[in-house]
Amino acid sequence: MTARQEARPAADGPPHRDDVEKALLLAEAARTIEAPGLVLALSDRNRRTYWLDGGARPEDAPRYELGSASKPFTGLLLAALVAAGRVRYEDRAAELLAPGHPVHPSVRAITLRHLITHTSGLPGLPADFYPQALPRWSTAPYSRYPADRVVRAFLRARPRHRPGTRWHYSNFAVSVLGHTLAAATGTPWETLLQREVLDPLGLHGTRLRPGPPPGDAVGHRRDGTPLPALDTGGFPAAGAVRAAPPDLLTFLEAHLPEASAPTPALAAAFADVRRPLLRRGPGHAHTHTLTWFRHPSPRGPVCFHAGATLGQQMFLGFRPDTGTAVAAMCARRVHRTDPFVATVHALLTERL
DSSP: OEEEEOOOOOTTSOOOTTHHHHHHHHHHHHTTOOOTTOEEEEEETTEEEEEEGGGOOGGGOOBEEOGGGGHHHHHHHHHHHHHTTSOOTTOBHHHHHSTTOOOOHHHHTOBHHHHHTTOSOOOSSOTTHHHHHGGGTTTOTTTTSOHHHHHHHHHTOOOSSOTTSOOOOOHHHHHHHHHHHHHHHTSOHHHHHIIIIITTTTOTTOBSSOOOTTTBOOOBOTTSOBOOOOOOTTOHHHHOOEEOHHHHHHHHHTTSTTSOOSSHHHHHHHHHHHSOOEEESGGGOEEEOSSOEEEOOTTSOEEEEEEEOSSOEEEEEEETTTTEEEEEEESSOOOTTSSHHHHHHHIIIIIO
């Protein structure tokens, strides 16, 4: 296995002396992770270093399934639409989705902000999702639960907690947000994300639907058996993004304070998604932004989000104070005890 380094020096400057150190750090981290298709990608003030399984070139790497690491894309879309005056964070989702439809008082109170920050009171998935998903749990659990069913489940929901009072991670809520933004703008979520986020940022290789290999990575079970591409059904806003390592670094670099946003709406959106918004976790020790988990580190706060699909794993993170960003991915879903997430998190918080 080989480390590959891509330095992008400023036009008037020589390569940084620590480029080789960065490549060695990535190679050291890679040795602790046993997974096919492993990629570690680092941007340090826009200078990129990669470690790729087999020494492949970054530009030849396939697109990986982001799973839940798609949520920062949806959150950024929401923030951009708010900045453009097309929706408000405090808009009530039910009123945008189905004006006049009778709903539970707690559902009526759920805002767009509640949906993206996992404070809506909704469960992780609709209650009626599981019976239909169990026969396909290891291959395609979302595929037969379409968008209209997600919306219906939301409109008849009975949240356990009043919106805004508790944090509970919810694919259901973020998926409802995607459908709500589509209803509010009269534009499909995929078109909205493409037009408002992907195209302005130049993420021309990023896709919202699966494609064939070798363009898309093939996921694997722990025993090495290949798996079909993820079909998100009616939950695309929570997990449908697919991207290759260079596009992921571009996305993360755009979040850094010194980056120049391509539009005024995105400039305001990036400021919004970096800002600490609520506290969560044991003792409320960790903060959460509109879209990112936010933890302390010796070199300043770290914003990150992990994602997993049936056969792939993803980690995205950046440190605003130092201009550092890391994207890591592999073509096998890792077990909770596997070192993938812990190693990459430590790389960003302690080593770089």
